[in-house]
Amino acid sequence: MKIFAAGAYQELLSSRRERMPQILLAVFVGMVTASSVIGWLTNQVVTSVYDRTYAAGLTTQPNPFSAVSPLYYAKNTVIYIILIGALLAIVVGVQSTIRDRKAHTFDLVLSRPVRPASYLGAKLVGLLFWVAGILALSAAISWTSIGAIVGSVLSPGDTIRLLGFYALAWLFLLPFIVLGMLTGLYSRRETTSLLVPIVTWSVLTFVVPQLGTAEHPVSLLNPVPAIASQGGVFQLANLVLGPLSLTEHFKHASGYVLGNTVGAGNPLLSLAVMVAFAVSLLVVLLTTQRDRMRSPLDE
């Protein structure tokens, strides 16, 4: 157990000091903050225009924002998790295993009484703590900014939903971390180890959902899930490829947790797909052989 903790702590320390994850982290937290500011400005402008219009007697309709759930303002974060969060997860995953291969430190680790699965598992736990820390920071920013926008502290129910959303985001990022770790272990070059998971991510995010929904790729950047096409080849494609649309499933489940029921689908199915992705990749990671870990890079 102590060996496991040492591995996890070492990974946490190393990842925290890598430059690329630091840059991506700054971008991610910056986007979450910017999203909050934009939400606040939108609310302020619309409410101010509405107040003047209402005072002038030009409308009797209620303020459009008065019927909106406070969690509406966290909606765009779904996209930031899918775009920047997943990239961040891939980068930290790749660097975690490539670092040891480049520095030949796997030999030092494996010449001690340490099982490959135990060491790789410890590294993963370190990264999961690191990502959990980032998501906790983002959750705090969202909670504070939503409170500022709506002018009151978020209710306990909404706070739990917001935390549930970030827990879901953590689960969504897990397969990308593991994918990065795996390509870091199996690629012969560092560039390939980054390229393969990024291509995989773009296929899961854009190509697979597009084949089942006939949506324009830009529409897939919408936090609301794309609607499956009815009839013809697209319906068939959706039937076959639907379970592989990891990012769309994350949108479905997030929509349910945040209370955006538009296109929320079956949240349990979405959760099951996310868990299935995570478990399958975990099995591959934890059965990695010593020879694979020790394999040299071609550079």
Next chain:
Amino acid sequence: MNDTAIKTTELSHSYGPKAALVGLNLSVREGEIFGLLGHNGAGKTTAVSLLTTLIAPTKGTATILGLDIHTDADEVRRTIGYLPENVQFYGNLTLLENLRFFARLSGLQKPDARIREVLEFLDFTGHDSERLETFSKGMRQRVGIAQSILHNPKVLFLDEPTSGLDPQGVRNLREIILNLNRHFGMTIFMNTHLLSEVTQTCTSIGVLREGELVYQDSLAATLTAFPDEASLEDIYLHIEARPGQ
């Protein structure tokens, strides 16, 4: 007490169809400094990788202080220290952070006192909070030795320990190896190209050629067995050139 520290019996390893080590029969006594010599690709690193349990033999077996490298692998790992060639460590961690990590992997619960002791033994104090990315090759090699002896191993494996070091670094490392052997009675098994180092450090040698051990004896016996050769370098080239046994 088991007088034999390292014993291999028909130890072999192949990478696919290519045999890297063929039927190695070797014996190193406790307290010896053994130098394994051979050209590039002769199988020296494969031999060390097998003895440090990093790879499994395709045939044969070996014991370290009576422990089988296959059936008692974890116990062997607790007994040995290892410094691979060209290890870089974690550059963005400090010296202390690196050593704490490896100490904990070796099972040390509160390693700081032991780390301090080892760094003082290596005359390498005052760098605790410096990151390893700022260290020279010679400094990194000291870190390598430090991590390999933190858990007081009885047998130490060094793979080309002087590779890339300047003459001062080579001299410092030689003193460290000799001190480890004299003060702690550590058995040391090292692969090397530097025959001058072997002359000044090793008590016995072995020569590998294309995966086969073609010579093994004590250094003193080797130097007297070849009276016509002026140096160990000449003896080594003579052994390398003679027909297979």
